[in-house]
Amino acid sequence: MTPTTEAAPISDGNVRWGILATGGIARVFARDLSMHGHRIVAVGSRSLENARGFAAEFDVPSAHGTYQDLVADPEVDAIYVATPHTFHATNARAALEHGKHVLVEKAFTINAGEARRVVELASERGLIVLEAMWTRFLPHMAFVRRAIAEGRIGEVRSLHAEHGQRLPTDPAHRLNAPELGGGALLDLGVYPLSFAHDLLGPPTEVMATGTLGPTGVDLSVATILRHAGDRISTTYSSMESLSRNTAQVLGSEGRIEIGSVWYAPARVAVYDADDRLVDAFERPVSGRGMQYQATEVERLIGAGETVSPLLTPDDSVAVMATMDQVRAALGVRYPGE
Numbered sequence: 001m002t003p004t005t006e007a008a009p010i011s012d013g014n015v016r017w018g019i020l021a022t023g024g025i026a027r028v029f030a031r032d033l034s035m036h037g038h039r040i041v042a043v044g045s046r047s048l049e050n051a052r053g054f055a056a057e058f059d060v061p062s063a064h065g066t067y068q069d070l071v072a073d074p075e076v077d078a079i080y081v082a083t084p085h086t087f088h089a090t091n092a093r094a095a096l097e098h099g100k101h102v103l104v105e106k107a108f109t110i111n112a113g114e115a116r117r118v119v120e121l122a123s124e125r126g127l128i129v130l131e132a133m134w135t136r137f138l139p140h141m142a143f144v145r146r147a148i149a150e151g152r153i154g155e156v157r158s159l160h161a162e163h164g165q166r167l168p169t170d171p172a173h174r175l176n177a178p179e180l181g182g183g184a185l186l187d188l189g190v191y192p193l194s195f196a197h198d199l200l201g202p203p204t205e206v207m208a209t210g211t212l213g214p215t216g217v218d219l220s221v222a223t224i225l226r227h228a229g230d231r232i233s234t235t236y237s238s239m240e241s242l243s244r245n246t247a248q249v250l251g252s253e254g255r256i257e258i259g260s261v262w263y264a265p266a267r268v269a270v271y272d273a274d275d276r277l278v279d280a281f282e283r284p285v286s287g288r289g290m291q292y293q294a295t296e297v298e299r300l301i302g303a304g305e306t307v308s309p310l311l312t313p314d315d316s317v318a319v320m321a322t323m324d325q326v327r328a329a330l331g332v333r334y335p336g337e
């Protein structure tokens with residue numbers, strides 16, 4: 001079977017991006033955007049030296065030594081927030097208060113209350129707030145949604161997805177720091193949970209168990225969710241062990257398998273009820289694939305719209321609400337909650 005392929009989107013550079021923070025994912029985002037014609041006009045860091053280094057590396061004209069200076073920069077249309085989780089709400093609000101559209105790294109905030117307040121502010125200001133759950137915008141996910149909508153696997157009954165990585169154990173690392181929203185759930189578990197929301201809608205029942213590390217953050221999390229129509233999703237996420245990171249959607253007339261790594265550009269296979277391969281999707285994606293979410297922000301700005309049908313602000317709030325319930329089952333709270 002010949003895999004389906006599509007052309008990679010190249011931006012016309014009409015939207016002027018500002019990048020807030022200069023850490024690991026900010027660099028990946030900047031590289032992917034630079035490769036695909038998007039225009040980055042400014043970067044902000046807590047350190048002017050870091051901002052200048054980042055600006056030199058990615059050929060960005062303006063470097064700011066505070067986040068406040070970045071969000072106030074009149075040359076910027078949209079801000080990408082790439083700080084640790086506990087700062088997302090503050091950083092997103094600052095951008096919105098200065099009239100900027102905002103793309104906020106996952107997890108959107110640390111809890112649903114924070115998420116709601118960010119979404120309300122964006123709505124009041126008529127601005128875009130989009131969670132950078134990049135998987136939702138990838139071409140293979142469009143194929144999966146289409147295959148389901150066309151009834152290729154009949155009635156969807158369940159899905160399973162996992163996200164396991166072996167991440168740093170250093171207690172000072174942000175992933176192990178409760179005050180930075182560390183733990184497997186907000187960094188890794190958010191992917192399969194957002195996937196379950198995407199395909200099955202918000203859950204009507206949430207069950208979860210997990211293990212905690214010495215600093216009190218969750219190291220592994222297993223969830224069972226019930227969704228409308230008696231459908232079930234299961235997820236497993238861990239920062240202690242590398243998994244194959246695959247996903248599957250089971251239906252009454254077949255199944256969809258998303259290969260390793262399912263949340264990044266991946267191969268999708270559709271099987272019928274007799275286990276015969278009936279369709280497949282695979283496309284080479286240049287870079288890591290983070291450019292697709294930026295393309296969606298640019299499409300919305302161009303169309304004068306604020307809500308992406310691929311990931312609505314309400315859905316980001318709903319995912320946070322599910323994760324609040326998961327954390328309650330695990331007994332995990334962040335300082336100040």
Ligand SMILES: NC(=O)c1ccc[n+]([C@@H]2O[C@H](COP(=O)([O-])OP(=O)(O)OC[C@H]3O[C@@H](n4cnc5c(N)ncnc54)[C@H](OP(=O)(O)O)[C@@H]3O)[C@@H](O)[C@H]2O)c1
Pocket residue numbers: 021022023024025026044045046047050051082083084085087105106107132134174180186187
């Ligand atoms: N989409 C993906 O594939 C992906 C992958 C990894 C992470 N993420 C998400 O991206 C966000 C950042 O993760 P990351 O891995 O890039 O983190 P990181 O490498 O630690 O970078 C975080 C950046 O945030 C800024 N920051 C502000 N206050 C900070 C504080 N108190 N401690 C540490 N850094 C602080 C720093 O930038 P300045 O020094 O310039 O101010 C720092 O470089 C998280 O929400 C994470 O879940 C997404």
